[in-house]
Amino acid sequence: MQKFTEDDYKVGADNVRAAGEVAKQFRMTIMAEFVRGSSFISTLPTILKVSRAAAHANFAIVFDCYHFWSGLNKLEDLEALRPGDIGHVHFQDVPDMPRELLDNTTRFIPGDGVTPLTRILRKLGEKGYSGPLSVELFLPKFQQGDPFEVAREIRQKAEAVMRSARVT
Numbered sequence: 785m786q787k788f789t790e791d792d793y794k795v796g797a798d799n800v801r802a803a804g805e806v807a808k809q810f811r812m813t814i815m816a817e818f819v820r821g822s823s824f825i826s827t828l829p830t831i832l833k834v835s836r837a838a839a840h841a842n843f844a845i846v847f848d849c850y851h852f853w854s855g856l857n858k859l860e861d862l863e864a865l866r867p868g869d870i871g872h873v874h875f876q877d878v879p880d881m882p883r884e885l886l887d888n889t890t891r892f893i894p895g896d897g898v899t900p901l902t903r904i905l906r907k908l909g910e911k912g913y914s915g916p917l918s919v920e921l922f923l924p925k926f927q928q929g930d931p932f933e934v935a936r937e938i939r940q941k942a943e944a945v946m947r948s949a950r951v952t
Contacts, residue, residue: 788824796824797837804840815871817846820855828852828861832869844871847908848920853899854878854886862904867912875917875942877901888922895941905949914951917942 800816807814818831825831831845847870877897878886894901905917919938921927926934946952 786823792824793830793834794837797834800834800838800843801840804838804842807842808840813842813844813871815844815846817848817874818851818855819848820851826851826855828857829864832864835869845869846872846874847913848874848876849894849899849901849904850874850876850878850886850891850920852904854883859900859903859907862907862911865908865911865913869911870908870913870915872915873908873913873917874920875901875905876920891921891923893921893926893938893941894919894945901945902949905946905951909949909951917946 800814803814816825816831818825818827820826825834828845828847835843835845875894877892877894877899878890879892879896880898881890919942921938
């Protein structure tokens with residue numbers, strides 16, 4: 785919960801650029817995720833600012849639907865995306881409760897909550913994202929459940945949301 789300054793974001797962009805150079809040597813892409821509880825990069829607009837200042841082809845953003853919807857982001861923030869900004873998407877839902885009470889135990893299977901996933905996925909597609917979606921859940925009932933049954937339920941519900949958003 786450190787207090788940061790504008791200069792820290794310039795250093796952050798320099799660090800992203802340096803990490804991108806290391807990744808480039810190995811023909812890899814390095815990615816970072818904005819995390820709602822971070823005091824440095826908790827929003828899509830902030831990570832976009834750092835990413836664009838770094839301007840490195842071997843850096844991309846991990847877009848997490850949980851952090852986006854539960855944090856200080858707005859649906860309008862998606863308008864700032866450009867093709868290539870997003871390298872991966874974490875795909876999950878949240879229950880209908882005050883966002884301040886959400887935590888890792890309140891990540892639901894896509895389609896079981898109130899996150900406007902259809903709108904988010906459609907906009908990501910419009911902005912050029914066509915990569916993978918990975919469902920990220922932390923509840924013990926998912927982690928300790930029968931892997932086949934958990935995967936079957938996730939696939940059934942996630943595919944319904946994807947069809948509704950017209951993304952495949």
